[in-house]
């Protein structure tokens with residue numbers, strides 16, 4: 001019997017037709033046996049980080065997402081690259097989550113995926129994201145790295161589905177590796 005892995009996804013784009021969101025939607029069907037994948041809320045629900053707002057009480061988007069991450073066995077972040085780094089909305093959400101009294105990324109297995117219309121598939125953004133996750137003490141899967149270049153040719157424009165089979169197979173391989181990684185490095189998620 002395979003252990004159950006409950007994994008949540010966080011998307012760095014707010015765009016309705018986001019390619020990264022399309023990849024996130026493809027994940028449940030690509031997950032290995034025993035891995036359940038559910039979407040977290042939108043990073044667009046967070047106000048801009050301001051310690052004065054925090055002093056008056058954390059926004060509900062931050063506490064709700066923090067609780068969902070704490071309960072999960074792992075997190076997959078799927079993000080575009082903006083100007084060689086991560087989108088401000090994603091960084092803002094991470095900044096809020098990082099200030100929660102029980103910081104939910106500490107010791108949490110995390111896998112990264114990025115997609116871009118350019119050739120490099122958001123590689124540079126992933127390395128900036130890894131840097132923040134070091135400070136948050138997350139356990140980030142090293143390889144395989146999922147960086148989907150020229151993503152506009154790989155997502156069906158009408159259905160919004162990730163249709164490129166080689167990309168689907170590669171992502172499925174990362175999810176299998178992530179399942180094994182959670183088995184080795186994950187601590188039991190909080191109830």
Ligand SMILES: Cc1cc2nc3c(=O)[nH]c(=O)nc-3n(C[C@H](O)[C@H](O)[C@H](O)COP(=O)(O)O)c2cc1C
Pocket residue numbers: 013014015017018019020021079080081082083084085115116117118119120121122
């Ligand atoms: C503000 C901005 C900055 C961008 N910077 C980069 C970049 O540095 N590297 C890159 O590969 N693509 C860059 N792009 C193009 C994105 O890869 C493309 O817009 C992609 O579709 C965004 O992801 P999404 O479809 O999930 O929203 C940028 C796009 C925007 C709007």
